[in-house]
Amino acid sequence: xxxxxxxxxxxxxxxxxxxxxxxxxxxxxxxxxxxxxxxxxxxxxxxxxxxxxxxxxxxxxxxxxxxxxxxxxxxxxxxxxxxxxxxxxxxxxxxxxxxxxxxxxxxxxxxxxxxxxxxxxxxxxxxxxxxxxxxxxxxxxxxxxxxxxxxxxxxxxxxxxxxxxxxxxxxxxxxxxxxxxxxxxxxxxxxxxxxxxxxxxxxxxxxxxxxxxxxxxxxxxx
Amino acid sequence: xxxxxxxxxxxxxxxxxxxxxxxxxxxxxxxxxxxxxxxxxxxxxxxxxxxxxxxxxxxxxxxxxxxxxxxxxxxxxxxxxxxxxxxxxxxxxxxxxxxxxxxxxxxxxxxxxxxxxxxxxxxxxxxxxxxxxxxxxxxxxxxxxxxxxxxxxxxxxxxxxxxxxxxxxxxxxxxxxxxxxxxxxxxxxxxxxxxxxxxxxxxxxxxxxxxxxxxxxxxxxx
DNA sequence: CAGTTTTTTATTGTTGAACAATATTGTATA
DNA sequence: TATACAATATTGTTCAACAATAAAAAACTG
Numbered sequence: 001x002x003x004x005x006x007x008x009x010x011x012x013x014x015x016x017x018x019x020x021x022x023x024x025x026x027x028x029x030x031x032x033x034x035x036x037x038x039x040x041x042x043x044x045x046x047x048x049x050x051x052x053x054x055x056x057x058x059x060x061x062x063x064x065x066x067x068x069x070x071x072x073x074x075x076x077x078x079x080x081x082x083x084x085x086x087x088x089x090x091x092x093x094x095x096x097x098x099x100x101x102x103x104x105x106x107x108x109x110x111x112x113x114x115x116x117x118x119x120x121x122x123x124x125x126x127x128x129x130x131x132x133x134x135x136x137x138x139x140x141x142x143x144x145x146x147x148x149x150x151x152x153x154x155x156x157x158x159x160x161x162x163x164x165x166x167x168x169x170x171x172x173x174x175x176x177x178x179x180x181x182x183x184x185x186x187x188x189x190x191x192x193x194x195x196x197x198x199x200x201x202x203x204x205x206x207x208x209x210x211x212x213x214x215x216x217x218x219x220x221x222x
Numbered sequence: 223x224x225x226x227x228x229x230x231x232x233x234x235x236x237x238x239x240x241x242x243x244x245x246x247x248x249x250x251x252x253x254x255x256x257x258x259x260x261x262x263x264x265x266x267x268x269x270x271x272x273x274x275x276x277x278x279x280x281x282x283x284x285x286x287x288x289x290x291x292x293x294x295x296x297x298x299x300x301x302x303x304x305x306x307x308x309x310x311x312x313x314x315x316x317x318x319x320x321x322x323x324x325x326x327x328x329x330x331x332x333x334x335x336x337x338x339x340x341x342x343x344x345x346x347x348x349x350x351x352x353x354x355x356x357x358x359x360x361x362x363x364x365x366x367x368x369x370x371x372x373x374x375x376x377x378x379x380x381x382x383x384x385x386x387x388x389x390x391x392x393x394x395x396x397x398x399x400x401x402x403x404x405x406x407x408x409x410x411x412x413x414x415x416x417x418x419x420x421x422x423x424x425x426x427x428x429x430x431x432x433x434x435x436x437x438x439x440x441x442x443x444x
Numbered sequence: 445c446a447g448t449t450t451t452t453t454a455t456t457g458t459t460g461a462a463c464a465a466t467a468t469t470g471t472a473t474a
Numbered sequence: 475t476a477t478a479c480a481a482t483a484t485t486g487t488t489c490a491a492c493a494a495t496a497a498a499a500a501a502c503t504g
Contacts, residue, residue: 038455038456039455039456040454040455040456050456051458054456054457070456070457071455071456071457072455072456073455073456
C-alpha cells in the first residue's frame with residue numbers, strides 16, 4: 001500500500017501529498033490530540049510555504065482530523081466521549097445498511113474473508129496495532145457492500161477519527177483481540193443471508209465495542 | 223436566515239465567507255454544471271486574492287460541490303445518473319436509520335410538522351423553488367432525529383449535490399409537488415411509531431423520487 | 445498583593461508579485 | 475490532414491509584506 005500511495009502521490013499537487021502524509025502521521029499518533037499546529041513551524045517541518053500548508057489544513061479540517069478556530073489556529077482533534085458516541089451512532093446506521101445491502105457473491109465478502117485471515121496472522125505475531133488496522137479494513141470492506149462511494153467516504157472520515165481515539169488509548173490486546181472472532185461470526189451470518197440475525201449481532205458488537213472504548217477513556221482520565 | 227448568516231459571517235475568515243457565498247450561488251444555479259472556475263477570474267469577481275480563493279476551492283471541493291483536477295483547474299460538479307443513484311442509496315440508508323432512531327416527542331418531529339405547513343404555504347403561492355427548499359429541510363430535520371452531527375453533515379453534503387441536480391432540471395411543479403402530501407403521510411407514520419410501515423413508505427417514496435429525477439435527466443438529454 | 449488595564453509580542457489572515465510546471469492553443473511543416 | 479513544435483495561458487508554489495486578532499507581558503490601580 002505504501003508503494004501504491006507514493007506512486008499516486010507523484011503527480012499530485014504538493015498540498016495533497018502533504019495532506020496525505022500528515023493524515024498518516026495523525027493516525028499513527030505522531031501528534032498529540034488537542035495539540036496546536038503552528039503554520040510557521042509545520043510549514044518549516046515539511047519544507048513548504050505557509051500558503052500551501054493552509055490549503056493542506058483546509059483539506060484535513062474538512063476531513064474531520066483537524067479543528068480550525070478562526071484567528072486561533074488549527075488543532076489536532078481530540079475526540080471526547082460524546083464524539084465517540086456519535087461515531088458509533090454513525091457506524092450503527094451505516095453498517096446496518098451495509099448488511100441489508102449485502103448480495104451473494106459480492107466482491108466485498110471475499111475481501112472481508114481475506115481480512116479475517118490477516119487478522120489471525122497479526123494476532124499470531126502479537127502485532128496488536130496491525131490487528132486494529134485490519135479490523136478497520138474489515139469494516140470498511142463491509143460498508144463497500146453498499147457500492148456507494150459517498151457512503152464509503154463518510155464512513156472513512158468517521159473511522160479515521162475513531163482511529164485517533166484508539167491511538168490515544170494505545171493499542172492494547174483487549175481493545176481489538178475479541179473482535180477477530182466476532183468478525184468471523186458476523187461475516188458468516190451475512191454470507192448465509194441471515195439478515196435479521198446479522199443485524200442483531202452487529203448491534204451487540206457495536207455496543208460492546210463502544211462500551212469498551214468509553215471505559216478505556218474513563219480509565220485514562222480518572 | 224439570511225440575516226443570521228450575515229451575522230455569523232461577520233467575524234469569520236474571508237475564505238469561509240466567500241465559500242458560503244459561492245456555495246449559495248452554486249445551489250441557486252448561478253454557475254452552470256461542469257463550468258470551469260478560473261482562479262484569476264473568480265478571484266477578481268469576488269475581490270479576493272488567488273491564494274485565498276484557492277482555500278475557498280479546497281473547502282468547496284471537499285464539500286462535494288466542486289471538482290478539482292490537478293493542473294487543470296476547478297469545475298462545478300455536474301452529477302450524472304450514477305451520482306444520482308448513489309445519492310439515493312445514501313438517502314435510503316441514512317433516512318431509514320432516522321426512522322428507526324425516532325423517539326416520541328423528539329423536537330425534530332415538531333420541526334418536520336412545521337415544515338409540512340410551510341410547504342403548503344409555498345404551494346399556495348406557486349413558489350415551486352420554495353417548495354423544493356422546504357422539502358429538503360423536511361428531510362434534513364428527519365435525519366436530525368438521529369441526533370448525530372456527523373450523520374447530519376454527511377447527509378447535508380449529499381443533499382447539496384442533489385440540489386444541484388434539481389437546479390439543473392429547473393424547479394417545475396411536478397418535481398416536488400407530489401411530495402408535500404407524501405411527507406405528511408410519512409411524518410404521521412413516524413409519529414405513530416409504525417416503524418415498519420414508515421420504512422416501507424420511505425422506500426417507495428425514495429424510489430419514486432429517484433425515478434422521476436432520472437427520467438427528467440433523460441428527457442433533458444435525449 | 446490581587447485584579448484590571450495597557451502595551452508588547454506572536455500568530456493568523458490576506459495580499460500581490462513572481463516564477464516554475466503543466467495544459468491549451470496556435471502555427472508551421474511534412 | 476495529421477503531426478511536431480512553439481507560443482500562450484493557467485495552475486502550482488513560494489516569498490515577503492502588512493493588517494487583524496489573540497496571547498503574553500508589563501504597568502497600573504485599589
